Amino acid sequence: MLDRIDIIQGNIAAFEADAVLNAANKSLLGGGGVDGAIHYAAGPELLEECRTLGGCETGEAKITGGYNLPAKYVIHTPGPIWKGGDRNEDALLAASYRNCLALAAEHGIKTIAFPSISTGAYAFPVDRAAKIALTTVRDVLAAGSSVERVTFVCYTRADLAAYRKAFSALVESR
Ligand code: ADP
DSSP states (O other): OGGGEEEEESOGGGOOSSEEEEEEOTTOSOOSHHHHHHHHHHOHHHHHHHHTTTOOOTTOOEEEEOTTSSSSEEEEEEOOOOSSSOSSHHHHHHHHHHHHHHHHHHTTOOEEEEOOTTSSTTOOOHHHHHHHHHHHHHHHHHTTOSOOEEEEEESSHHHHHHHHHHHHHHHHTO
């Protein structure tokens, strides 16, 4: 299943896929980081649609159109805010990835790009987040998801290195 996962460096708002993931907050009404980049590139209609959704709980996911993005859909998930690691953060982060992929499959999405959910403003340690992200995605694909390709779009070189390291560890543990 690892052969269906790519890791690249870039801006997720510019990525061409059926869907891109927005590391949103619970209001779904915009923010900084990935959220800011996606709303800026998608245009104001995305915010209009988000206003109709009534927010989203941590670890859950909601879908909208992509508007001016290259992607047809945006899937929004608020990841957990890091509070030291004993507040269910790991399980909530895994839930974000799982629920996004479930929603993607329901909508016939074949290609999807994820940012590093929770590791910016929400301060989740990136090495730990990368391991959870990759193992969760691998397990969902292995369980028979109709999603064909998952790309992790890392913004910084440090994030890219963390995701590559976590990926190598998974390859070696096979
Ligand atoms: P969160 O609130 O879930 O922590 P952020 O958007 O603050 O979300 O950050 C999540 C991760 O996304 C961080 O590692 C950050 O460096 C990265 N990031 C920020 N902007 C972009 C972008 N345009 N494309 C991809 N990743 C981005």
